[in-house]
Amino acid sequence: MDSEADDDIPELISAEPDEQSSSDKNPIAKRVPLTIICGFLGAGKSTLLRRILTERHGYRIAVIMNEFGDTADIEAKSITVDGESTTLELANGCLCCSIKDSGAAAIESLMRKQGAFDHILLEATGLADPGPIAGMFWHNEEYIDARSIGSENGIVLDGVVCVVDAVFGLKQMEEDHADKEEGPGESLRQIAGSDVIILNKVDLVQSSILSATELAIKHVNPVAPVYRTVRAELNLGHILGIQAYSIGQRHLSALKDQHELQHDHDHDHDHNHDHEQGNNLSSSVVPHYVTRGISSLQVSLPPLSATQFAAFDAWIRTILWENRLLDSVDCLASTPDSQSKKSPLQGNINVLRCKGLLILTSGEQHVLQGVRNMYEIIPVDESMKSEFPHAGKVVLIGKGLGEDVRHSLLSAVG
Amino acid sequence: TSAILCQSQSCLNDNPPSRMECPTCNKLGIRGSFFCGQDCFKAGWKTHKLIHELAKNPSSSTNVGKSSDSYNPFPNFSFAGTIRPLYPLSPRRTVPDHIPRPDYATTGTPFSELRETGPPRILNSEEIEKMRTACRLSREVLDIAASHVRPGITTDELDEIVHNATIERNAYPSTMNYRGYPKSVCTSINEVICHGIPDQRILQEGDIVNIALSFLSQGYHGDVNATYPVGKIDEDSQRLIRTTRESLDAAIKICKPGALIRDLGKTIEPIARANGCAVVRTYTGHGIHELFHCSPNIPHYAKNKAVGTMKTGMIFTIEPMLNLGTNWSEIHWPDNWTATTVDGKRSAQFEETLLITETGVEILTAGR
Numbered sequence: 001m002d003s004e005a006d007d008d009i010p011e012l013i014s015a016e017p018d019e020q021s022s023s024d025k026n027p028i029a030k031r032v033p034l035t036i037i038c039g040f041l042g043a044g045k046s047t048l049l050r051r052i053l054t055e056r057h058g059y060r061i062a063v064i065m066n067e068f069g070d071t072a073d074i075e076a077k078s079i080t081v082d083g084e085s086t087t088l089e090l091a092n093g094c095l096c097c098s099i100k101d102s103g104a105a106a107i108e109s110l111m112r113k114q115g116a117f118d119h120i121l122l123e124a125t126g127l128a129d130p131g132p133i134a135g136m137f138w139h140n141e142e143y144i145d146a147r148s149i150g151s152e153n154g155i156v157l158d159g160v161v162c163v164v165d166a167v168f169g170l171k172q173m174e175e176d177h178a179d180k181e182e183g184p185g186e187s188l189r190q191i192a193g194s195d196v197i198i199l200n201k202v203d204l205v206q207s208s209i210l211s212a213t214e215l216a217i218k219h220v221n222p223v224a225p226v227y228r229t230v231r232a233e234l235n236l237g238h239i240l241g242i243q244a245y246s247i248g249q250r251h252l253s254a255l256k257d258q259h260e261l262q263h264d265h266d267h268d269h270d271h272n273h274d275h276e277q278g279n280n281l282s283s284s285v286v287p288h289y290v291t292r293g294i295s296s297l298q299v300s301l302p303p304l305s306a307t308q309f310a311a312f313d314a315w316i317r318t319i320l321w322e323n324r325l326l327d328s329v330d331c332l333a334s335t336p337d338s339q340s341k342k343s344p345l346q347g348n349i350n351v352l353r354c355k356g357l358l359i360l361t362s363g364e365q366h367v368l369q370g371v372r373n374m375y376e377i378i379p380v381d382e383s384m385k386s387e388f389p390h391a392g393k394v395v396l397i398g399k400g401l402g403e404d405v406r407h408s409l410l411s412a413v414g
Numbered sequence: 415t416s417a418i419l420c421q422s423q424s425c426l427n428d429n430p431p432s433r434m435e436c437p438t439c440n441k442l443g444i445r446g447s448f449f450c451g452q453d454c455f456k457a458g459w460k461t462h463k464l465i466h467e468l469a470k471n472p473s474s475s476t477n478v479g480k481s482s483d484s485y486n487p488f489p490n491f492s493f494a495g496t497i498r499p500l501y502p503l504s505p506r507r508t509v510p511d512h513i514p515r516p517d518y519a520t521t522g523t524p525f526s527e528l529r530e531t532g533p534p535r536i537l538n539s540e541e542i543e544k545m546r547t548a549c550r551l552s553r554e555v556l557d558i559a560a561s562h563v564r565p566g567i568t569t570d571e572l573d574e575i576v577h578n579a580t581i582e583r584n585a586y587p588s589t590m591n592y593r594g595y596p597k598s599v600c601t602s603i604n605e606v607i608c609h610g611i612p613d614q615r616i617l618q619e620g621d622i623v624n625i626a627l628s629f630l631s632q633g634y635h636g637d638v639n640a641t642y643p644v645g646k647i648d649e650d651s652q653r654l655i656r657t658t659r660e661s662l663d664a665a666i667k668i669c670k671p672g673a674l675i676r677d678l679g680k681t682i683e684p685i686a687r688a689n690g691c692a693v694v695r696t697y698t699g700h701g702i703h704e705l706f707h708c709s710p711n712i713p714h715y716a717k718n719k720a721v722g723t724m725k726t727g728m729i730f731t732i733e734p735m736l737n738l739g740t741n742w743s744e745i746h747w748p749d750n751w752t753a754t755t756v757d758g759k760r761s762a763q764f765e766e767t768l769l770i771t772e773t774g775v776e777i778l779t780a781g782r
Contacts, residue, residue, distance in 0.1 A: 009459050012434035012452055142718055143695050317674075321721050322533075374719045 031144065031156045032111065034120040034137055035240060038130045038190045039163030040172055044200040048163055048232040049123060055236055059118040064107075079110065081117065103133075104140040104155055119240060120155065129189040130160045131352055135371045138245050159244030162194035162224075163232070166205040170213045173220075177293030188294040191220045192352045192397045193371070195244035202228045222296050223355055223395050245369055294352065297401040299409055301392035303359045308413045309366070312358065313377060315412040319396075320373045323349045325408040349400040356394035368394060420450040422458035427451070438466050479614035480568045488748045495605035495758030499747065500614040503596060504570050507577045513586050516630055516706070522594040527705050534701045534710045536727035542769060544634045545703060545729055548585070549767045549778035552629035552636035555579045557781065559599070559627070563642045565619040569601035573612035576627050588628030588635050588706050595751060600626040600639075607694055607735050607744050607753040607761040619645035622655065624763045628706065635706050637731050638779040641762040650738055651760055657689040658736045658762040665714075665732050669724060669768055669775035675710055676720040682734050683716040692742035694735035694761070697753070701730045702767060715742070724770045729778070733765030 039045050053061060063080045111117060124130060137157040144154030165172070169187070176185025191197060197217055202210055214226055227234050304312060318326040354375065356368030365380040394409070417431030432448040436455065439447035444465060449455040455462070477486070479500040487501045509515070518524040537545065559576050577598040580587045587598030595609075602610035602624040603617070610624075617623060626639030641655050661682040668681055679693070686693045699712025710722040714734040738759040746753055755761050769776045 009456050010437045012449055012455050013437045013440065015433050015435040015440075015448060139719060142713070142715070317723070321723065373721045376719050 030116040031154055032117050032120060033158035033241060033243075034122060034155050035158045036122045036124055036130050036134055036137075036160045037163070038124040038160065038194065039198075040165045040169060040187055040190075043163040043165035043169070044198070044229075044232045045123060045163050047200075048161075048198065049121065051232055052121065052236060052240070056119070056240075060115075062107075062117040062120045064120065064122045079107070081114070104137060107155060119158075128186045129193060129352075130162075131189065131193040131372050134160050134193060134245075135374050138371060139374060141245075157245045158240065159195035159242045160193055161196050161198065161239045162190045163198045163200055164191070164213070164217065166199050166201045166210060166213060166228075169199070170209065170216055173213075173216050185293075188220055189352065191217055191224075192294050194221065194224050195242060196239050197221070197224050197226045198232065198234065198239070199226055199228045200232050201230070203230045220294050220296060221353075221397055222298060223397075245371075294397065294399055295401055296395060296397045297405055299394045299396075299406055301358065301394060301410075301413060303361045304392065304413060305361050309358065309360055312409075312413050315409055316354070316368065316370070316375060316377075316394075319349060319405070320351055320354070320370060320375055323351075325349070325405065326412055349398070349405065351396050351398040351401070353397040354395065356392065358392040358394075418446050418448045420454060421447055421462070422449055422454045423461060424458050425450060425454050426457070427454065436462065438463075442466060476618070478616045478618075480570070480616060481614060484614040491748055493747075493758075494745055494754050494756055497604050497606060497754070498615070499611070499749065499752070503611065503613055504573075506596060507574070507590075507598060509581055509586055509590065513581060513584055514630075514633065515586055516588070516592075518593070519586070519591055522591050524592065524706065527708060530705060530708050532709075534708070534722065534725075534728050534730070535703060536725060537703060537729060537769075538727070541634070541703065542727070542729075544632045545636070545767075545769065546778055548629055548631040548634045549636035549638070551583050551585060551631055552627060552638045552767075553779045553781055555583070555629060556625060556627055556638050556640065559625050560640065560642055563617065563623060563625075563644060565617055565621075565645050568614055568616050569603070569610070569612040569623070570614060572601055572625065573597050573599050576625075580627075580629060583629075583631065585629050585631040588630045588637070592706060598627070600624070602626070602752075602761070602763070604760050605755045605758050607737065607755060608697055608763060609751040609753055611749060611751055617644045620647055620651075621645075622647055622651050622760060622762060626763070626765065630706075633704055635702050635704070636779060637702055637706075637733075637765060637767050639733065639763055639765040641764060651762075653689060654691060654736060654738050654760055654762045657686060657691050658734060659764050661685040661693075661714075661734050661736065662732055662764045662766065665734070666766065666768060666775060666777065669770060671724055671726050671770055671772065673724045674720075675712060675722040675724065676718050678732060679713045679715045679718050679720070682714045686734075686736050691736040691738055692740050694737060694742050694744065696744065697733075697735055699731045699733050699765075701728070703729055726770055726772050728770045729767065731765055731767050733763060735761055735763040737761045 037045055037048065049063065053063070060081060107120065122133070124133065134157060137155060141154065141156055144156070164187075172187045173191075176187045199210070199214060199217070205213075210228065214228075217224075217226055225238070227238055301312075315326045318324060351370070352372065354368060354370040358366040358368060358377070360366065365385050366377050367380055368377050369375060396405070419429040420427065420432040422429070427450050430450050432450040434449050434451065434455070436444075436447040436449065439445075447462070447465070449458075476496045477498040477500060479485075484500040484502070486498045488499065509519075516524070517526050555576055558579050559572050562572060562575055577587055577590075580598060589595050589600060590598050595611075597612050599612060600609050601612045602608050603615070603621050606624075608624070608626065621644040622641055623644055624639055624641040628638075629636040641658065643651065643655070647655075664685055665678045665681045668677060678699075683693050693715045695713070695715050698714065701708040701710050710728075710730055711720060712730055712732055713720050714732070737755045738761070739755075739757060741755060741757050741759070743756045744753040745756055765779075766777050767779045769778050
């Protein structure tokens with residue numbers, strides 16, 4: 001029995017002055033940003049981590065080392081906060097028929113006990129592809145609702161950072177572009193799935209190699225800014241708090257022209273831009289391996305009518321959910337055999353990441369965000385509408401994104 | 415706001431307006447337990463602490479067990495509402511050898527589910543026929559169980575009824591040992607959202623109880639549940655039950671080839687909100703056939719990124735859980751199964767297993 005002992009009388013506490021509603025008992029739920037750090041072996045991830053913890057000393061930053069792949073294995077993982085390690089336990093309660101990711105649940109459970117963190121870093125060593133984990137945390141945001149009384153601190157996916165080794169990066173990427181059974185290799189998937197790329201150890205490499213490496217990176221991922229660094233030194237504001245999965249200004253600016261992007265860079269290291277190469281990605285010599293590995297496709301779209309906007313949604317969900325192009329004959333009533341029916345012209349289409357800005361003839365602007373087969377299109381708030389674009393733009397990153405894909409999209413919304 | 419006077423009945427200072435609060439009351443969510451000082455508080459402690467006991471252990475008439483030695487196995491847990499588990503659980507019921515078992519029957523781990531990848535399956539007509547049977551029978555068993563719902567019966571007795579009715583039909587009760595679940599049915603009372611474990615607790619007049627069962631027959635699972643009143647229930651509970659059923663029916667109406675799975679939540683949530691209810695998020699509908707739970711995933715709330723378009727031959731469940739009020743979150747009991755609301759308010763659920771046909775939808779678990 002747990003009745004209180006007579007001599008166990010607790011000390012009275014000062015009551016809070018604000019007593020307007022009993023439901024204010026719960027503190028306002030905090031949205032805790034989570035950054036996934038991936039990258040090539042030896043590229044400098046640990047250096048980057050140490051730098052973050054040192055520079056952001058005073059902030060409660062949690063670091064999770066994720067050596068085993070996906071967060072479902074996260075139970076035995078350790079999480080380090082302020083130098084102290086705790087073990088993440090599987091959240092209480094069987095999550096069967098609950099699709100909430102057990103990794104996310106474990107972190108949230110810890111925050112309930114220890115209080116919210118200011119930032120969470122998930123160091124993904126040995127992670128071939130950050131896409132699935134990014135998708136899981138992004139999906140997990142559906143369980144945060146700041147308005148819901150009693151909601152606990154929620155994890156918000158801030159972005160994916162990839163550290164590329166300037167010394168061996170290009171070679172690694174070339175190898176990984178080779179046509180393997182399982183598809184494009186690790187380094188390419190990591191670059192494809194990242195929101196910002198750190199090209200590290202630039203002091204050890206000739207400028208021509210740096211340019212070639214950066215070009216190769218941009219063929220795969222044209223929207224992630226690339227920062228050249230020495231010993232992973234850079235303004236942390238470029239990689240933390242970037243809100244890559246929301247619809248903030250940063251997202252909209254990521255869809256600016258390549259040329260403008262180069263100038264936005266805040267380099268800590270003196271070097272020369274190669275403007276020619278930055279502008280003419282399509283006209284410069286495209287490395288032969290690009291067509292077999294991961295590449296990107298950028299499509300400009302005119303302002304869309306409501307019907308065209310709906311057609312865009314049909315097109316994007318078809319390519320993301322079914323890995324095929326929207327034909328004129330759509331398979332609604334599929335037979336068990338027809339599931340793999342594809343136009344022979346289509347190679348193996350697999351979109352890893354997509355971003356976009358859609359302008360409507362009504363003046364509305366909508367933002368497209370997607371990772372793997374999950375996506376959303378949400379309206380841009382009046383206050384955040386960008387003044388500059390007259391045209392919409394969609395960027396797809398993945399495999400099999402040839403010109404037939406561009407034509408298909410343009411004719412679908414045409 | 416008006417000042418709160420010292421709550422002590424033996425206050426030596428004439429019960430002045432006070433700002434010092436009892437920390438235990440604060441933690442338990444009891445408002446207004448203010449005292450003018452520690453000495454006054456100490457003086458009135460014997461009487462005051464009864465308030466704590468009342469909050470932690472609701473009146474003994476709320477949770478009555480069938481046998482005199484039934485007990486709450488988690489006395490120190492911070493329960494959100496008034497329902498308590500009453501152990502001991504009855505011994506595991508046996509399934510006769512001649513009934514085919516699923517892969518998780520021995521180890522608890524649904525290996526075939528974990529191996530499953532790829533898009534939702536499209537079933538052929540033979541497989542669909544088997545699903546029709548499994549689902550029809552699962553509704554039959556649910557109706558039998560429902561007919562026994564009355565004040566005085568325990569949830570364990572309902573479990574026995576379901577178990578026996580299932581094996582009489584040469585079927586395996588799908589929940590039995592699924593990830594270690596100990597019983598043949600889930601019985602969720604009042605603030606319990608789902609996965610309540612049948613135990614010694616006697617149903618009370620005014621309770622609402624959800625009975626959720628799943629039925630494995632000829633290798634295919636049927637899944638169905640409904641919330642029932644126990645005797646006469648209050649208006650809020652009536653509204654909750656009515657709204658939950660209504661939201662499920664509305665979602666079923668939009669099902670047809672080409673419909674988007676993410677639109678189901680868009681249909682359910684407005685109905686819930688309009689009636690003062692919140693839609694639970696972490697538990698979702700799911701694909702079902704030879705596997706108990708598989709793709710597609712069916713969120714019941716509005717803004718979701720669910721993947722998938724409905725196609726002819728696809729089978730899945732829609733099973734919205736609605737809570738009274740605005741809080742859709744949940745907490746779990748230490749039994750690692752029972753999910754309850756955070757604020758103790760009631761929750762209801764209804765479920766059907768659905769087949770997408772060429773022209774629309776067929777409710778496989780439909781009652782007659």
